[in-house]
Amino acid sequence: MRWRGAALKDVSPWWNFLAKTNPFIRFSRQRSDGSWLRVFQTEPVQANLNPVWDNIEIRLEKLCMNRFNSEIKVECFSHSGDNGEEFIGEGSFTLEQILNTTRVVSLTNPDVENPGTLFLDEVNIEERFDFIDFIRGGMQIAVVLAIDFTVSNGIQNSVDSLHAIHRTSLNDYQIAITKVLGTLLNYDYDQRVPVYGFGARPCFPNLKDTETSHLFPLTGNPERPEVLGVDGVLKTYSNALQYLEFSGPTYFSPILREAIKQANDSLSKGHDEYLILLIPVSYTHLRAHETGRNLVCRLLLEKKNPQDVLLSLMPSSALKK
Secondary structure, three states, rough: OOEEEOOOOOOOOOOOOOOOOOEEEEEEEEOOOOEEEEEEEEEOOOOOOEEEOOOOOOOOOHHHHHOOOEEEEEEEEEEEEEOEEEEEEEEEEEEHHHHHHOOEOEEEEEEEEEOOEEEEOOOOOOOEEEEHHHHOOOEEEEEEEEOOOOOOHHHOOOOOOOOOHHHHHHHHHHHHHHHHHHHHHHOHHHHHHEEEEEEEEEEEOOEEOOOEEEEOOOOOOOOOOEEEEHHHHHHHHHHHHEEEEEEEOOOOOHHHHHHHHHHHHHOOOOEEEEEEEOOHHHEEOHHHHHHHOOOOOOOOOOOOOOHOOOOEEOOOHHOOO
């Protein structure tokens, strides 16, 4: 909505020639008990009796509980110093009225004759969908998994390592993969997941690097980084540990660029997919100078379980529910 005022009453004190009328408008919806609930307020326009306020974007649920015939009160005030306000006038309208009949609100004030008029110059109702709406509509998810193998996890041969493989229980990385990836793959039509590692020196039979790599396929085959389903990911992860020498530091730029590349490739092929980059890590210290434009976030976290940073930095408490 875009509102403007015309011929608003000058309510600045007559004895203060420096004072000006700085109008703003306030919208309220009516509760079931008849009282009014403030839902939105514009910024004041300085020293102007014919103001044009900035475009207003507000959800219909907040404005009128999605009721097109529900009365909405609009009040006009003048902002004065020390957060004070002077009443200019008020009026009301419904969405039904402004969409089909009139877009003019004549203000009333019991103490002032003809306090002014409000005009609605633009109004547009847009239906905006959230992520769940797209999933319900059939959009598929594509997942890219990248696992932290920096030395901060502890040496893989140590029983205290976060990557230690136990006979009777899963380690924290395996738990994170099972819980989060298992949920996401319910919406992935082919169940195939590119699985990468970073922060280690790979020593696979067909993929070796003498320096720390910040992007390598856990399959050991750069041409075929994908594996099938959660079971395939867990098996590939466990098998890859014997071919990795944990190192560091933690750099996210390579995997971010790879995920962006895959998303662009999918888009160019006309696929209706939502790509999620899933990164289980032991702890994070993202380097702004390293990631540059690709910087998604900057975290300084104490060392915790890998479940602490998952799926757009999902907190561990959300995973344990």
